[in-house]
Amino acid sequence: MIDFNHVTKVFNDDIKAVDDISFHVPEGNIVVFLGPSGCGKTTTLRMVNRLESISEGTISVNGNSVNELNPIELRRNIGYVIQHNGLFPNMTIEQNVMAVPDLLGWDRKKKKDRFNYLMDLVGLNPDQFRKRYPHELSGGQQQRIGIIRAMAADPPVMLMDEPFGALDPIIRSHIQNEFLQIQEEVQKTILFVSHDIDEAIKMGDKVAIFREGQLMQYDAPDEILAHPTNDFVRKFVGKDRALKSLSLHHIQDLVNEQHLNQADETNKQQKTVPIHTNLKDALSILLNQEAEQLVVQSGDNQIGALTIQDIENYLHEKIM
Amino acid sequence: MNRKKLLATLLKALLSILTVLFFVWSYRSGYYQLIFDDPEGFWFLFQQHLKMVLLSSSLAIALSVPLGILVTRPKFKKVQWLIMNTANLGQTIPSLAILALAMTWMGIGFKPAVFALFLYSLLPILRNTVAGIDSIKPELLDAARGMGYKPYQILFKIELPNAAFSIFAGIRTAVVLNIGTAALAYLVGGGGLGDWIFTGIMMRDNIYLLSGAVPVTLLALFADLTLRIIEGFVISKGVRQSVEAD
Numbered sequence: 001m002i003d004f005n006h007v008t009k010v011f012n013d014d015i016k017a018v019d020d021i022s023f024h025v026p027e028g029n030i031v032v033f034l035g036p037s038g039c040g041k042t043t044t045l046r047m048v049n050r051l052e053s054i055s056e057g058t059i060s061v062n063g064n065s066v067n068e069l070n071p072i073e074l075r076r077n078i079g080y081v082i083q084h085n086g087l088f089p090n091m092t093i094e095q096n097v098m099a100v101p102d103l104l105g106w107d108r109k110k111k112k113d114r115f116n117y118l119m120d121l122v123g124l125n126p127d128q129f130r131k132r133y134p135h136e137l138s139g140g141q142q143q144r145i146g147i148i149r150a151m152a153a154d155p156p157v158m159l160m161d162e163p164f165g166a167l168d169p170i171i172r173s174h175i176q177n178e179f180l181q182i183q184e185e186v187q188k189t190i191l192f193v194s195h196d197i198d199e200a201i202k203m204g205d206k207v208a209i210f211r212e213g214q215l216m217q218y219d220a221p222d223e224i225l226a227h228p229t230n231d232f233v234r235k236f237v238g239k240d241r242a243l244k245s246l247s248l249h250h251i252q253d254l255v256n257e258q259h260l261n262q263a264d265e266t267n268k269q270q271k272t273v274p275i276h277t278n279l280k281d282a283l284s285i286l287l288n289q290e291a292e293q294l295v296v297q298s299g300d301n302q303i304g305a306l307t308i309q310d311i312e313n314y315l316h317e318k319i320m
Numbered sequence: 321m322n323r324k325k326l327l328a329t330l331l332k333a334l335l336s337i338l339t340v341l342f343f344v345w346s347y348r349s350g351y352y353q354l355i356f357d358d359p360e361g362f363w364f365l366f367q368q369h370l371k372m373v374l375l376s377s378s379l380a381i382a383l384s385v386p387l388g389i390l391v392t393r394p395k396f397k398k399v400q401w402l403i404m405n406t407a408n409l410g411q412t413i414p415s416l417a418i419l420a421l422a423m424t425w426m427g428i429g430f431k432p433a434v435f436a437l438f439l440y441s442l443l444p445i446l447r448n449t450v451a452g453i454d455s456i457k458p459e460l461l462d463a464a465r466g467m468g469y470k471p472y473q474i475l476f477k478i479e480l481p482n483a484a485f486s487i488f489a490g491i492r493t494a495v496v497l498n499i500g501t502a503a504l505a506y507l508v509g510g511g512g513l514g515d516w517i518f519t520g521i522m523m524r525d526n527i528y529l530l531s532g533a534v535p536v537t538l539l540a541l542f543a544d545l546t547l548r549i550i551e552g553f554v555i556s557k558g559v560r561q562s563v564e565a566d
Contacts (some may be wrong), residue, residue: 076468086463090481090556100467133558150467159466254377 001027001189002157003189006057008215009043009213017043019213020057025206027156032200035210035236041193043208045159049078061157076100079150079158079188083165085142088183093145094130118148121182122125135174140171145180151186160192164199177201197237200245201225205258209233222248226319248281251296251306254279254314260304263295270305272297283311336382346530354516354531366535369512372430372502376437377495384442385487388449389475404450411443415501423508426429433510441494448490460475484555492547499540503532 002025009018018040025031033041046052048059050071058065066074087096095102097118100109106114119126122144128155134142143163150158164172176199183190194200198206201221209224209232215250217229225245228234236245263270271291273282275298282294286308293305386429391400400545418439422432451462456479464474480487505516513532520529552562 049466051462072468072470075466080463080466082459082463082466084457084459086459088464088478088482089562090478090484090559092558101474104467130549133556135558137561211550279492 001025001029001062002191003043003060004057005060006055007047007054007059007111008043009040009052010055016213018047021215022057023208023211023215024219025191029190029205030183030190030192030203030207031206032204032207033191033193033210034195034197035194035216038212039210039297040213041208041210042161045161045193047192048157048159049075049080052073054192058157062095067122070124076103076153077155077157079152079155081146081150081163082162083160083162085134085143085166085181087142087149092133093137093153094135096145097152099149099265104155114152114302121185121314122148122178139167140175141166143175144178151188156189158188160190162193162195165194165196172199172210174276179203198244201248209236210241211236221245222319242320243280243283244317246283246311246315247278249279249319251275251279251282253318254310255303256291257314257318258310260296260306260310263293263302263305270295271320272302273306274298275303279314282306283308286311341364346534351527351528351530352534354527355535362531362535363511365511365515365532368430368534369499369502369505369514369539372434372437372497372505372510372512373498375440376434376502377491377498378432380441380445380494380498381440381491383448384445384490385468387474387489388446388453389480391480392450392453400450403446407446411438415440415504419504419508425431428509430510432508432514433505435500436508437498439503440501443500444497445487446492447492448486448493449483452486452490453479455483455486481556482559485551485559488547488551488555490513490550492544496540499536499543503536 002160004021004025007018008016021044034045043052048061049068054067058067059254060066061074063112070313076144088099089098092224094115094309097115098195101111101114101314113129116126124141124144128259129137129141129145134145137145143166156306164175164316180203192203194203194236205223206218207221207224208218209269211232217224217233219227224233225237225243225248228237228241234241251273255264255275257319269292271285271294273285275296285291287296293307296303353355387403390396391403415436418436422436422439426432426435460478460482461474461528464478471479499539502510502512505512506518513536516528516532517536520526520532
């Protein structure tokens with residue numbers, strides 16, 4: 001869907017912000033650009049809709065090199081979300097959300113229907129917010145509006161530059177989940193800049209780790225956690241990469257690989273958990289000494305009992 | 321906060337009462353007799369005054385706003401300091417001196433007065449236009465560019481509406497100042513209500529003085545009010561409220 005082909009960005013003739021980067025983003029994937037500040041991730045993102053020019057190499061979207069497209073047309077076909085939502089204070093919520101459809105000349109009925117649909121998608125009442133202004137909304141609401149504004153004209157590709165960076169942790173996690181649900185429905189191809197490894201693991205189908213303009217590793221999150229290609233990546237993902245990777249696996253995955261013991265009916269220290277619980281949560285419950293074993297439930301059936309030992313075995317045999 | 325509001329309200333009420341008392345006193349003392357004795361003369365001077373203000377203010381708006389827009393374009397950012405410093409320098413010259421300079425060049429009469437008032441109104445509008453546009457958060461412009469707004473669409477749909485509060489404040493300041501300064505036009509033979517005010521001063525005659533000065537004051541208040549009402553229609557509610565909330 002999106003191809004980066006030996007892309008280089010040079011500022012002021014000598015500062016290489018992005019250095020010969022090549023990778024492919026499959027359709028419908030979320031790819032997270034991860035790295036410390038100044039690593040070139042935002043520049044790489046901004047070259048896709050030509051907010052930054054490309055010094056060398058090509059970026060193509062759907063097989064068309066972005067350099068050969070009209071930048072205005074290109075941008076109207078790519079959703080763009082930034083950290084501080086960028087909502088226009090002079091426009092109502094409806095005008096903000098319908099900004100791009102407005103530029104594209106949609107008729108009033110189509111805009112209204114689209115607005116109602118998008119507001120429902122993020123759980124905001126369209127009629128309640130239609131005539132209000134951005135400053136009347138909370139930070140979380142503003143960011144939701146920022147996201148659906150980028151989706152307004154239904155672009156196949158979205159660029160998101162630290163979209164949740166300015167939110168507090170609880171609201172951030174909530175909106176992340178909400179966004180993943182929306183993504184299941186809309187299946188956009190998304191480039192997502194973040195400096196937060198946890199966010200990258202949670203949101204990304206693939207993660208691209210940048211350092212000083214170079215691409216260090218481009219892989220699925222569990223691959224990056226299990227097999228960091230170099231010291232920089234290993235350090236960047238953190239010492240707790242084993243724990244982090246557990247959050248990417250579910251009890252179901254473990255059951256597919258190894259047999260669980262029957263639950264010991266006499267043991268009072270047990271707790272029932274659904275089979276789609278992730279292993280990090282399961283381990284947390286065990287470590288919190290809320291239970292000595294977890295009884296895994298799938299529908300109405302009890303599959304067996306899960307212990308810390310089972311999780312450790314699975315981790316060492318299958319993940320790391 | 322509430323105490324502050326209460327104090328402000330009390331102060332306003334007190335000022336209003338004093339103003340009303342002043343009017344009653346001055347009216348009873350017959351200080352406005354001249355307006356009733358010579359209504360045609362009053363209208364003539366009043367219209368002259370108004371014409372000078374309208375003409376010079378319109379010209380100033382017509383030059384300052386586009387100039388302000390121009391120097392905030394990325395291409396002209398480099399000359400912004402030059403324009404702003406020139407304008408600032410202009411403002412430090414006393415209005416009387418500008419009138420005198422205009423007179424040496426254009427002679428006496430209506431024209432030099434309008435020209436001097438025009439020059440004097442340029443800066444407040446220019447400064448507020450530039451400040452208003454420059455204070456727009458860069459992320460708004462980045463969002464607009466990234467969404468596919470063309471440069472002129474960014475100007476008319478994002479920059480000007482969001483700077484409107486500041487631009488209008490500049491225009492209001494300029495017009496109100498202008499109405500007062502226009503009284504000096506008398507000195508270069510420009511006419512206006514300054515005729516009566518200066519006659520009053522020279523003859524120590526309160527009737528002339530107040531018959532000229534009070535209408536000028538009322539005109540300034542009325543202009544301020546009218547412009548505020550226009551702002552209410554022109555400036556987006558979202559911008560007004562977010563400015564007031566800050």
